[in-house]
Amino acid sequence: MIGALTAAQAMVAATARLRAAGVPDPARDARVLLAHAARIEASRVTLIAPEELSPEIAERYDQLIALRAIRIPVSHLLGEREFYGRRFRVSRDVLDPRPETEILIEAALSEPFDHLLDLGVGSGCILITLLAERTSASGVGTDLSEAACLQASANAVQHQVQSRAEILQSDWFGNIDGQYDLIVSNPPYISLSEMEELSPEVREHEPRMALTDEGDGLGAYRRIAAGVPDFLMPGGRLLVEIGPTQGPDVAALFQAAGLAHTRIIPDLDGRDRVVFARMPQ
Structure with a gap:
């Protein structure tokens, strides 16, 4: 256990411990976890x-560092992750919200929408963010995982959009009715052959069914493409997150x-990140 050290000394020791364990950016994690242990904002760590x-x-800090050293994700230790300026509760039952997904949010917000469908809702970060940003819209989020549906429902309450958000357990379009002017998804797109290349934080602690289709990584897009014509209104938009090499295949x-007007939208690093398509009028 870390002894009677100052906060600064404890952070130095924790950083060294995390670095030895192969944790990326150990100083950042040591700082964030100290703030969590002390129950203060990270910006106040310098003061203590x-x-x-x-x-x-x-x-408490020693326990957090020990867990981080065995590659438990920081978000799971904190119980939350920030996304598009809001904090979302997360657990090992849902995919961690990631900054790259904010590219999909920006694209979705570039045009008006009233009725939104989020396939594979997970934590609810996409559905809830879009409803919070468009207060006149309503939406449905689906997930095959009951635990993910419960997590998304809790986040909808936390962000006060529960009256406009319906969370359904469904295998893609299985339990869906009606039509929507915006359909979004961040589906499992990592191929089986790529799974071993993932970091331990992702491979061992995030839900496998949210990461991979156990095949070539395009299975979810095939399901979406097959179902979307029945649920997307004329003129409606489809936006999906993709892996950086999948743009041409998903667009095809x-x-x-x-669908028409397909285009590939890059992320801030210039990698293909989102495929856009529109239902013809």
């Missing part, structure tokens, strides 16, 4: 740096399904 940690905080699937 000269102070000796209380035994309670030191023990959507074109073959009768």
Whole structure:
């Protein structure tokens, strides 16, 4: 256990411990976890740096660092992850919200929408963010995982959109009715052959069914392409997140399904990130 050290000394020791365990950016994680152990904002860690940690905080910090050293994700230790300026509760039952997905949010918000469908809702970060940003819209989120549906429902309540959000357990379009002017999805797109290349944080601690289709990584897009013509209004938009090499294949699937105006939207690093398509009028 980290002894009677100052906060600064404890952070130095924790950083060294995480670095030895192969954790990326150990200093950042040591700082964030100290703030969590001390129950303060991360921006205030500098203020307590000269102070000796209380035994309670030191023990809590030691436990957090020990868990991070075996590659438990920081978000799971904190119980939340920030996304598009809001904090979402997360657990090992849902995919961690990621900054790259904000590209899909920006694309979705570039045009008006009233009725939204989010396929594979997970934590609810996409559905809830879009409803929070468009207060006149309503939406449905589906997920095959009951635990994910419960997590999304809790986040909808936290962000006060529950009256406009319906969360359904469904295998893609299986339990869906009606039509929508915007359909979005961040489906499992990692191929089986790529799974071993993932970091331990992702491979061992995020839900496998949210990561891979156990095939070539395009299975979810085939399901979406097959079903979307029955649920997307004329002129409605489809936006899906993709892996950086999948843009042309996913665009081709959507074109073959009768969608038009397909285009690939890059992320801030210039990698293909979102495929857009529109239902012809």
